[in-house]
Amino acid sequence: MNRTRQFALLWAFAVCLLLGHNAYLWLVQRIVPDTDIMALLPVQERDPLLQQSFSHMVDAAQQRVVVLVGAAGWQDARRAADAYSAVLASRKEIFEATPIGEQTQSDWLSLFQRHRLVLLTAQQEAQLRTQPARFWLEAALSKLYSPFGGPNLGAWRDDPFGLFAGWLQERAQETPVRPRDGHLFVADAQRQYVLLPLTLKVPALSMTAQETVLPLLKQAGDAARKATPQVELIQAGVILHAANASAQASGEVSTIGIGSLLGIVLLMWFAFHSFKPISLILLSIGIGCLGALSVCWLLFGRVHLMTLVFGASLIGVAQDYGIYFLCNRLAADEKLDSPALLKRLLPGLGLTLLAAVIGYMGLALTPFPGLRQMAVFSALGLVFAWLTVVCWFPALIGGRTLKSGALVRGYGAALQRWPLLRMNGATLLAAVAFALAAGYGVSRLGANDDIRLLQNPPKHLIADQLKLSKLLDAPTPVQYFLVRGDSVETVLQREEALKARLDLMAAAGRIAGYQAMSNWVPSARTQAARRQLIEDKLLAAGGPLHAVAAQTGEDAQWIAATAAGLRTAAAPLTLDDFLKAPASEPWRHLWLGDVNGVYASIVALRGLSGTAVPQVRLAADGLEGVQWVDKVAEISSVLGRYREYMSWVVLGAYAVVFALLFPRYRRRTWRVLAPTALASIATLALLGFASQNLQLFHVLALMLLLGVGVDYGIFMQEHPDRRDRTPWLAVGMSAANTILSFGLLGLSSTPALQAFGLTMLLGTALVWLIVPCFGSTKESSND
Amino acid sequence: MKTILFAVALAALGPVHAAVPVAKIQAMLAKPPVMCGRFDQSKQLAGMKKPLAANGRFCVVAGKGVLWRTLQPFPSTLRLTRDEIVNYQGDRVAMRLDAKTEPTVRMINNVLFSLLSGDLAQLETLFEVDGTVDANSWNVVLKPRQPALEKAIGTIKLDGGAYVKTIVMGDAGGDRTTIVFSAIQSGDAAMSKEEAALF
Numbered sequence: 001m002n003r004t005r006q007f008a009l010l011w012a013f014a015v016c017l018l019l020g021h022n023a024y025l026w027l028v029q030r031i032v033p034d035t036d037i038m039a040l041l042p043v044q045e046r047d048p049l050l051q052q053s054f055s056h057m058v059d060a061a062q063q064r065v066v067v068l069v070g071a072a073g074w075q076d077a078r079r080a081a082d083a084y085s086a087v088l089a090s091r092k093e094i095f096e097a098t099p100i101g102e103q104t105q106s107d108w109l110s111l112f113q114r115h116r117l118v119l120l121t122a123q124q125e126a127q128l129r130t131q132p133a134r135f136w137l138e139a140a141l142s143k144l145y146s147p148f149g150g151p152n153l154g155a156w157r158d159d160p161f162g163l164f165a166g167w168l169q170e171r172a173q174e175t176p177v178r179p180r181d182g183h184l185f186v187a188d189a190q191r192q193y194v195l196l197p198l199t200l201k202v203p204a205l206s207m208t209a210q211e212t213v214l215p216l217l218k219q220a221g222d223a224a225r226k227a228t229p230q231v232e233l234i235q236a237g238v239i240l241h242a243a244n245a246s247a248q249a250s251g252e253v254s255t256i257g258i259g260s261l262l263g264i265v266l267l268m269w270f271a272f273h274s275f276k277p278i279s280l281i282l283l284s285i286g287i288g289c290l291g292a293l294s295v296c297w298l299l300f301g302r303v304h305l306m307t308l309v310f311g312a313s314l315i316g317v318a319q320d321y322g323i324y325f326l327c328n329r330l331a332a333d334e335k336l337d338s339p340a341l342l343k344r345l346l347p348g349l350g351l352t353l354l355a356a357v358i359g360y361m362g363l364a365l366t367p368f369p370g371l372r373q374m375a376v377f378s379a380l381g382l383v384f385a386w387l388t389v390v391c392w393f394p395a396l397i398g399g400r401t402l403k404s405g406a407l408v409r410g411y412g413a414a415l416q417r418w419p420l421l422r423m424n425g426a427t428l429l430a431a432v433a434f435a436l437a438a439g440y441g442v443s444r445l446g447a448n449d450d451i452r453l454l455q456n457p458p459k460h461l462i463a464d465q466l467k468l469s470k471l472l473d474a475p476t477p478v479q480y481f482l483v484r485g486d487s488v489e490t491v492l493q494r495e496e497a498l499k500a501r502l503d504l505m506a507a508a509g510r511i512a513g514y515q516a517m518s519n520w521v522p523s524a525r526t527q528a529a530r531r532q533l534i535e536d537k538l539l540a541a542g543g544p545l546h547a548v549a550a551q552t553g554e555d556a557q558w559i560a561a562t563a564a565g566l567r568t569a570a571a572p573l574t575l576d577d578f579l580k581a582p583a584s585e586p587w588r589h590l591w592l593g594d595v596n597g598v599y600a601s602i603v604a605l606r607g608l609s610g611t612a613v614p615q616v617r618l619a620a621d622g623l624e625g626v627q628w629v630d631k632v633a634e635i636s637s638v639l640g641r642y643r644e645y646m647s648w649v650v651l652g653a654y655a656v657v658f659a660l661l662f663p664r665y666r667r668r669t670w671r672v673l674a675p676t677a678l679a680s681i682a683t684l685a686l687l688g689f690a691s692q693n694l695q696l697f698h699v700l701a702l703m704l705l706l707g708v709g710v711d712y713g714i715f716m717q718e719h720p721d722r723r724d725r726t727p728w729l730a731v732g733m734s735a736a737n738t739i740l741s742f743g744l745l746g747l748s749s750t751p752a753l754q755a756f757g758l759t760m761l762l763g764t765a766l767v768w769l770i771v772p773c774f775g776s777t778k779e780s781s782n783d
Numbered sequence: 784m785k786t787i788l789f790a791v792a793l794a795a796l797g798p799v800h801a802a803v804p805v806a807k808i809q810a811m812l813a814k815p816p817v818m819c820g821r822f823d824q825s826k827q828l829a830g831m832k833k834p835l836a837a838n839g840r841f842c843v844v845a846g847k848g849v850l851w852r853t854l855q856p857f858p859s860t861l862r863l864t865r866d867e868i869v870n871y872q873g874d875r876v877a878m879r880l881d882a883k884t885e886p887t888v889r890m891i892n893n894v895l896f897s898l899l900s901g902d903l904a905q906l907e908t909l910f911e912v913d914g915t916v917d918a919n920s921w922n923v924v925l926k927p928r929q930p931a932l933e934k935a936i937g938t939i940k941l942d943g944g945a946y947v948k949t950i951v952m953g954d955a956g957g958d959r960t961t962i963v964f965s966a967i968q969s970g971d972a973a974m975s976k977e978e979a980a981l982f
Binding site for chain 2: 075138139141142144145146147154155156157166169172173176178180181182187551552553554558561562
């Protein structure tokens, strides 16, 4: 008794430390879990530059909300957009609108005008090389005599051959968005739209931000509709998806969560006629989670969101210890005191813990840092929960605390009627039938690791997104080329080599175009070549410039002055000049700059369709320093590798657990593991019959299933006598709880959770049904 | 002082109290569905000694667009429709702007169509219109409302009667283009076969 008290006090002290540390972490340090899925990858495989290029693209996108306000007439669209903006302008602390001024437009041009001679399109450059002087004479005269020569970018003499105008036109076509009456304008055949690019000043992924931003957007939308009733609103932004996911998750938490909690409480009430057991079990799980987090933080200095999600699954295993103790308490003689009971249960309890911990430790041997963290977190959580049961439960639960209910008696009786497997013809037949059915089912299983399976945004968000990207012709932030080199010049030259290939892709219709820094700032080598080309082909004596002068009756002095004017605009344009100019604002995200001595840039693609990806990515082949980056494919492949690795870990865990149990159960060891193994195979077969594709979350569930299933096997083998209903009760309670807590996740509309839940639901139910069949046929002593 | 205040008030009221009875001019215009004629253009550019003279034929087709064929001193054709602007030099396409990639194509087409057909009601959305009207002729000055547009095309003067007779465009840089229209025909016969084929 005294020792029980000592342990309980000692553990109370440890728990106080844990609580203190957790309070410090959450309240003082305000820790935030990692969410970057790439942090789960082995370190040596991660390329810091690649990583940075991606966060560059994504961070820029994350805080952005793009709204298109459209109507058939421009005035209607403008009125609606002004009403919309007015609502947002009242909350300047939330949204930052990008102002469009006339000033920006003239600043925009002036930099390029100073360097216009070296700014040519690829087509112009090719024409300069191949077309005769006559071609350029005609071009100049046509421009000269045309009444509507397009917008005046300067005097005719500053760009007599229309080269700069052509270059600007090509640049303008990188986006269909145009300034118009102080607004940004874009149109399709039916409607004219005002584009409102907004930047969030509050973090898009924060729930509180979502709660303020969404009603505000709705209010703005209502104002726009009031101004122009037939207005079309298209909205897109990470925050809309995030808010939707949070709403969906909290909706599911309230339905699934309340459902499962209610079920568990009712079950406990019918079993023990007291709420004390459920609160004690929750206590053990809670301490397990907090303890795991504390120690994990001390060990790693960070915690990944995936770790917490997977770690939460340890509830399914951690509850088994408490339930096992409680069921035995219920069945034991009231006179037997709890510490003595615990002593009797300790070998079984110890084995269940060891089996689970060792199973999880298998994960720690993988090269994936994410899995290692999950393994440590789960194992620690189980140890803390187990210690809570062992140290506190005997002190808290006396002999007379629990009374069994009618449910327990009725359920317990069912065990007697359960079939028991014996070595006979019927068993053999069942085994063959099972093997055939399972083999067929498993063979039908495919695999799909597509990251897009992890989320399913509602249709209207996807429709808006599609319409928006079609209207804006914006490049995708997840598939692009990464170009690197040891200097700015090398990077620009490599971009140009890549662009030569991309031009062919664009001509073949595989992409609509590309965005690259070298579109604006050609490499110094290219600039020099172009200067020479213009000297030779346009300005040389007897060339097109002289011919133009002859046609218009100008003299040698005019020629000299015009040529001199053009040459002053041939000064090299440097990347730094461009980056400093306001004109570069929309393109700065393409330039990564100096990353540890390596310069890098992004070449983004517009109008890339999924089917063209395999061909387009080949453009990087054989080009030094050019790399194709496909974030979707990459994350999907990480998930795929995790799935394969985890599958091996599950198999390895079976072997380790077998070895661990063998000293205690000897020839009965297989009886502990067989129900779980068969249930896992049957679950896979059922998933195969249902034409499901295997993904990481199915395999993670199988790992958890091993953890709970082995517990059931151990409980049953600890009490081989069929008349003893205690283990059967513990298994039933534990399995029912697991099904209620995890199985109900099968109802989730998030595919990953659904996969996890469905596997747990099927697996746990099957283990529960199968485990009594593997009871020993004859009495044997626990040696 | 009083006059300044009055001028400011007038300016603030803007198009509501337009000085020109646009409706009156609109009533005077013939606005046929198809209209073709001859143009004589004289361009004086900054930095060029001599004015550049050119002439040719033009067609304005309601619901379709504008065809502008320079015949002298050398042939060049500009065709503006709802979906594209194309410039031919002989048979070769020297420039093409597609409305799909260049959304301002429709605006440019709209403005030019309105200019050539004298549709001041349309032009008023983009320009401040000022001028005089008498029994059978009118003249107006169009000043772009947006500084960007003013920079790009400058101020435009139009005069005419049932049709637009002259257009003078001048910008701040000193360039000045004068276009005089003559021999205007309307109806289906106005357009030659060759021109119809180009549309």
